[in-house]
Amino acid sequence: MNDQAIRLSGVRKAFARNQVLRGIDLEIPKGQVTVLMGANGAGKSTLVKILCGVHAADDGEVTLAGAPFAPETPSAALGAGVVTVHQNINDGVVPDLDVASNLLLDTLADGAGFFVNRRKMRQRAREIAAAVGLDIDVGQQVADLSLADRQLVSIARAMAHEPRLMILDEPTSSLSAVEAERLFDLIDTLRDRGVAILYISHRMSDIRRLADRIVSMRDGMISGVFEEQPLDYSGSVRAMLGHAITEVDFTVPDTGRPVLEVRDLVLRDGAAPFSMTAHENEVIAVTGLVGSGKSDFASVLFGLDQPVSGEVVLDGKRHAPGTVKEAIAAGVFLCAKDRLFNGVVTDLDITRNITLPFLSRHSRMSFVSAGSERATAERMVNEMGVVCQSPTDGILTLSGGNQQKVMVARWLAEASRLLILDEPFQGVDIRARRDIGHKIRETAGDRATIVFVAELDEALEIADRILVMSEHSIVGEHRNEKVDVSAIMAQVVHAATARAAGK
Amino acid sequence: MKTSPNLTDIAIKYGFLVLMAGLIVFFGMMADGFLSPFSAVFILQSVAITGILALGVTATLVVGGFDLSIGATATSALMLSSYVMVVWEMNAASAVILCLLMGMGVGLVNGLLVVKMKVPDLLATLGMMFLLVGLQRIPTEGRSISTGMALPDGSTAMGTFSDAFLMLGRHRLDLFVPKLLPLSVVFLVVIAIAVWVFLELTRHGRLMYAIGSNAQAASLAGTNVNRYKILAYMISGTLASVGGILLAARLGRGDVASGNNLLLDSVAAALIGFAVLGASKPNAFGTAIGALFVGILLQGLTMLNAPYYTQDFIKGGVLVVALVFTFALSGRGGRGRG
Numbered sequence: 001m002n003d004q005a006i007r008l009s010g011v012r013k014a015f016a017r018n019q020v021l022r023g024i025d026l027e028i029p030k031g032q033v034t035v036l037m038g039a040n041g042a043g044k045s046t047l048v049k050i051l052c053g054v055h056a057a058d059d060g061e062v063t064l065a066g067a068p069f070a071p072e073t074p075s076a077a078l079g080a081g082v083v084t085v086h087q088n089i090n091d092g093v094v095p096d097l098d099v100a101s102n103l104l105l106d107t108l109a110d111g112a113g114f115f116v117n118r119r120k121m122r123q124r125a126r127e128i129a130a131a132v133g134l135d136i137d138v139g140q141q142v143a144d145l146s147l148a149d150r151q152l153v154s155i156a157r158a159m160a161h162e163p164r165l166m167i168l169d170e171p172t173s174s175l176s177a178v179e180a181e182r183l184f185d186l187i188d189t190l191r192d193r194g195v196a197i198l199y200i201s202h203r204m205s206d207i208r209r210l211a212d213r214i215v216s217m218r219d220g221m222i223s224g225v226f227e228e229q230p231l232d233y234s235g236s237v238r239a240m241l242g243h244a245i246t247e248v249d250f251t252v253p254d255t256g257r258p259v260l261e262v263r264d265l266v267l268r269d270g271a272a273p274f275s276m277t278a279h280e281n282e283v284i285a286v287t288g289l290v291g292s293g294k295s296d297f298a299s300v301l302f303g304l305d306q307p308v309s310g311e312v313v314l315d316g317k318r319h320a321p322g323t324v325k326e327a328i329a330a331g332v333f334l335c336a337k338d339r340l341f342n343g344v345v346t347d348l349d350i351t352r353n354i355t356l357p358f359l360s361r362h363s364r365m366s367f368v369s370a371g372s373e374r375a376t377a378e379r380m381v382n383e384m385g386v387v388c389q390s391p392t393d394g395i396l397t398l399s400g401g402n403q404q405k406v407m408v409a410r411w412l413a414e415a416s417r418l419l420i421l422d423e424p425f426q427g428v429d430i431r432a433r434r435d436i437g438h439k440i441r442e443t444a445g446d447r448a449t450i451v452f453v454a455e456l457d458e459a460l461e462i463a464d465r466i467l468v469m470s471e472h473s474i475v476g477e478h479r480n481e482k483v484d485v486s487a488i489m490a491q492v493v494h495a496a497t498a499r500a501a502g503k
Numbered sequence: 504m505k506t507s508p509n510l511t512d513i514a515i516k517y518g519f520l521v522l523m524a525g526l527i528v529f530f531g532m533m534a535d536g537f538l539s540p541f542s543a544v545f546i547l548q549s550v551a552i553t554g555i556l557a558l559g560v561t562a563t564l565v566v567g568g569f570d571l572s573i574g575a576t577a578t579s580a581l582m583l584s585s586y587v588m589v590v591w592e593m594n595a596a597s598a599v600i601l602c603l604l605m606g607m608g609v610g611l612v613n614g615l616l617v618v619k620m621k622v623p624d625l626l627a628t629l630g631m632m633f634l635l636v637g638l639q640r641i642p643t644e645g646r647s648i649s650t651g652m653a654l655p656d657g658s659t660a661m662g663t664f665s666d667a668f669l670m671l672g673r674h675r676l677d678l679f680v681p682k683l684l685p686l687s688v689v690f691l692v693v694i695a696i697a698v699w700v701f702l703e704l705t706r707h708g709r710l711m712y713a714i715g716s717n718a719q720a721a722s723l724a725g726t727n728v729n730r731y732k733i734l735a736y737m738i739s740g741t742l743a744s745v746g747g748i749l750l751a752a753r754l755g756r757g758d759v760a761s762g763n764n765l766l767l768d769s770v771a772a773a774l775i776g777f778a779v780l781g782a783s784k785p786n787a788f789g790t791a792i793g794a795l796f797v798g799i800l801l802q803g804l805t806m807l808n809a810p811y812y813t814q815d816f817i818k819g820g821v822l823v824v825a826l827v828f829t830f831a832l833s834g835r836g837g838r839g840r841g
Binding site: 324357 | 704705706707709710712713715716717719720721722723724725726727784
């Protein structure tokens, strides 16, 4: 009885002279969740791309259920039973089609028949949806679904292929805790059915919940395999980073004078008013589920949106910016979430990405001074520790963590009164996350800083004070010293579950 | 990540310029007189108008837009300037100013349609194109405008194209050889340099490129995206009207049939520009080279007695090759790491 779904031996891959995979030996057993950990740049994505047919290995052998496996295209991999759910949820669905068409997309693409039989299609789609416990109207447009439902749709679609191996690449990065739990339940079901699951994630909470075994990768090689129960989590992190996670220990400093005062702010009709104050030399983390109002709060402070009522005061003056430009002029900067949508300008190099918001400080009579730009870029690249050949490299030559460092550098390049960072650790490996967090704290002296994070771990790692947001209002406040994590969690989830139960 | 420059990189960067140099050498050997100053000037003159229009298209491409109405704007300027001088019997300065205002206005409306009414750029400017093609023929009931023509109300148009106006399209400056350099070529060069300086060296140009690459990110960095988009369409409309004025001054009459190829030729020049120096994006220098390339090719073929009807075919071929250079070889967007 061969209970290995897939076996890799000596797999190598290089791009130009850059050796990304240096001989991977890996077995992924059926009916278990194998978690793959690795810092950005370790080669995880490349490994996944070889398995799902995007890249071909230069060397080495892959066998799937005993037979050689070398898919030339993603659809060949799919046909052989290797199903991949990508990190970017929208890559997996076609938003403009309804759920039924999405679920049957691969069959449509296979081209059986010419006309589409709606009734039959919906019937089949309902069966597929039911098989994964997805309870939605298959006639709905995918564009109207939440991100979590979209992801379930893409997984349900994958399930129609009776997969042997399912690869999930950071699937929870855009999900709230409740939504993630739904996904975990589905993964449990798949595991019980004997599907081999390769789960890629940075999140310790996911890993603790799911992992049957952990494989760590570093610099294109497998640096550790952990399968003895109980799993050695710190060992796996050590194998991935080359050193252990140390609890970030800092003392909460004395705060300076107040910078931002929010009084009785109502973010939307029916939400409870809230007040808060942010001081100089203080880092505040605002945490809460997706949809709890974090982004709306950030939008109000940054001039993207207007509150229903209430008052915001910045350094003693009323702060009600009508545009982003006014907010920036007032000294309120926002490093937005989802960097590829909201931050990275792909056609500009690293230097120009950094200087984008403050170009007028680098130009005289509208003419941009290359020297002034270069000086700022070089300073910020050094300070942030961006790993690049030169500040004139294209932004997309950087790994995700380094791209994020550039995004943060953009807003640290000039002094601000209030720096807002919305999900600054999104899609960033642990090392870059440490670097960014450290830099944010180190520079926080002359300004107030608010960090919006959905992950409580991240809040605990960076903040002096943690505010919990729920139902578009602040429901809890905790000084980050001997915090009661379960109390925070209760506040985070309480309102959401009450809402779910109440209706 | 960085690799030493290999053959593909060099091909991407200089391939198009090498191709152009090769073309010049080839025609120089094959066609007598191709390398003479007069031939050079003739090529420049033939590309002056499409080049100016192409620079306008470039501005809209930079912000991620597209202006299909440039050809129609140019012919509208041609008809308007003729109408102003021949029917209304006004002077050259009024004709030029009215045309420029018209071009600016068309650009403003295009910009507002795209930005405020959220009409997709191709559709907005396509609509504008039809509108202008129709509008420019209404006052004369579809006839060309020239001195002595009968007007719809039965009278005769007595105005003339003033010499000052015709000079814009026909005057030649002395350069080494007397009466060598046409004024329209000077306009092209000046406008090309101005657009290049604006796009490459100023803050505004940089922000326009940022908008074209990621408008959302540019907006969150405090850029007034809408204003720059409108500006791009206004640049495009204004440059198109300059092209129309030069065309009117060259023809000396308001010819309804002229300017059919303006749109496609100038769009082709701007797209060929993507390939020059491996830019992979709209740029003023590339656009000028693109226009020149087409001009050289057509002049050379004409001197080799290639029939006129092969011209569009050749242009199409060049465009496809240029686009392959841009998109296939350079593989837009660097390959990320694993």
